[in-house]
Amino acid sequence: MITFEEAEIRSRIIKAMSHPVRLMIIEVLKEGELSFSKINGMFESDKSTVSKHLLVLKESGIVSSKKSGSDMIYKLEVPCITDFFGCVTAVIENNVKRQQVCLCGGRGISC
Template sequence: MTQEELSVRVFKALGHPIRYKIVKFLLDEPKCVCKLNENVDFSQSNLSQHLKILKNAGILTSEKIGLNIFYKISSEDIANLLRISDEFVMNLVKKMNENIDNI
């Protein structure tokens, strides 16, 4: 797989609203699946599918501790990517609002 294909895989994984929400929820600390399931509005099997996609993209890692599986961000680079993306979007919204005000 090429670097470009891997980059696309990461952005595709982050491009789904639920997966984006999962990753944002994990930014502060690792969490068990039970906590992730409380934070989303769908079944455990659906959550598992989203987590699998995020793991396959290299965004998350998991560790079994006792009976629970904990997920965490694989790298601080992912957190930085989300921060940069959020900044970009905030600036974009600001520019859009400025353009509306100038009409």
């Protein structure tokens, strides 16, 4: 059995992924490095909000950043992260199949 301490470490990384904006950032960084302003341009949120999402990803070790001129460049450190999305999709599809009153869309419908 996995220890609670090990589970805590893992959960910090998973928690870092558990926000729609951060998932979108991970997804887009899979295609290659991007500057803050490019990432920021994807969202309507305040830039400070986007900056803090990137900090969460960085502190967990999922992304890294480096300065390049006046830009800050973000990079996905561990691309295998996105392999996981296939399984997440499997959960979603399974929910549809079982007609579960699930969280998909938050409306208790069949996604």
